[in-house]
Amino acid sequence: MTLIEEYGNKYSSFKYLNCYGPEIEFFGYQFEFLQKYIDGYDFNRLTCLDLGCGFGIKTYYLSQKFKQVVGADFIENIVNVNKLLNDNRNLEFIVYDFNSDSQLEEKFDCVTALGFSMLNIKDVTKYISNIEKIFELTNENGVLIIWSFSDFSGKAPSGWYNHSKNELNEIVTILKKNYKHVDLIYPYNKVALKDFFSIKGLKRIIRFFLRKKYYFLIINK
Numbered sequence: 001m002t003l004i005e006e007y008g009n010k011y012s013s014f015k016y017l018n019c020y021g022p023e024i025e026f027f028g029y030q031f032e033f034l035q036k037y038i039d040g041y042d043f044n045r046l047t048c049l050d051l052g053c054g055f056g057i058k059t060y061y062l063s064q065k066f067k068q069v070v071g072a073d074f075i076e077n078i079v080n081v082n083k084l085l086n087d088n089r090n091l092e093f094i095v096y097d098f099n100s101d102s103q104l105e106e107k108f109d110c111v112t113a114l115g116f117s118m119l120n121i122k123d124v125t126k127y128i129s130n131i132e133k134i135f136e137l138t139n140e141n142g143v144l145i146i147w148s149f150s151d152f153s154g155k156a157p158s159g160w161y162n163h164s165k166n167e168l169n170e171i172v173t174i175l176k177k178n179y180k181h182v183d184l185i186y187p188y189n190k191v192a193l194k195d196f197f198s199i200k201g202l203k204r205i206i207r208f209f210l211r212k213k214y215y216f217l218i219i220n221k
């Protein structure tokens with residue numbers, strides 16, 4: 001093996017990025033919690049669109065869970081870097097602007113919107129219409145997995161809108177009228193005694209007490 005091949009093997013993929021491990025430990029824990037919670041979904045049989053995929057690390061992780069994953073973002077540079085770092089054959093990245101009228105050729109079984117800015121807005125009507133628009137990207141029985149965080153202040157000090165618990169509940173109530181199944185899940189809501197005896201558990205406790213709380217909003221068409 002040449003030196004270039006050796007280094008290529010070490011540095012040319014997502015999983016070699018320094019931030020990959022911590023990010024996946026952080027997000028992977030929550031996603032696995034979700035998987036157990038919504039037991040019954042065979043993710044490895046589903047296609048998935050990761051909307052607003054950003055640097056693609058979570059998208060790469062999702063490609064190990066789903067049958068086929070497409071990461072989409074409107075920032076061309078990120079998409080190009082993601083393409084270079086991708087070594088999974090069931091994963092691709094595309095440039096796509098959610099606000100444009102352009103249509104994607106494929107309809108997906110699942111759309112993930114992980115920290116997707118278009119859903120961190122105060123305007124409830126706009127929020128609901130964005131959800132409707134996302135569902136245009138799914139097939140008939142599509143499922144939408146939103147992952148987000150909030151300090152529940154009802155403020156946007158840095159542009160990111162922190163929904164209050166009342167606002168989130170209001171959104172859920174409206175969605176329940178329009179969709180088959182809607183579930184709001186807090187993966188760090190419970191701390192178990194056994195968490196005090198492992199590093200992983202202690203990290204979980206620290207996150208639990210952090211003001212920003214993470215949540216999943218799962219919607220079935």
Ligand SMILES: C[S@@+](CC[C@H](N)C(=O)[O-])C[C@H]1O[C@@H](n2cnc3c(N)ncnc32)[C@H](O)[C@@H]1O
Nearest residue numbers: 052053054073074075096097098099114115117
């Ligand atoms: C906060 S980042 C989250 C990135 C990634 N999902 C994650 O969790 O690490 C939001 C991403 O959404 C993308 N984005 C925002 N508006 C978009 C739009 N209209 N169409 C496509 N991507 C968009 C941004 O470029 C950015 O990469």
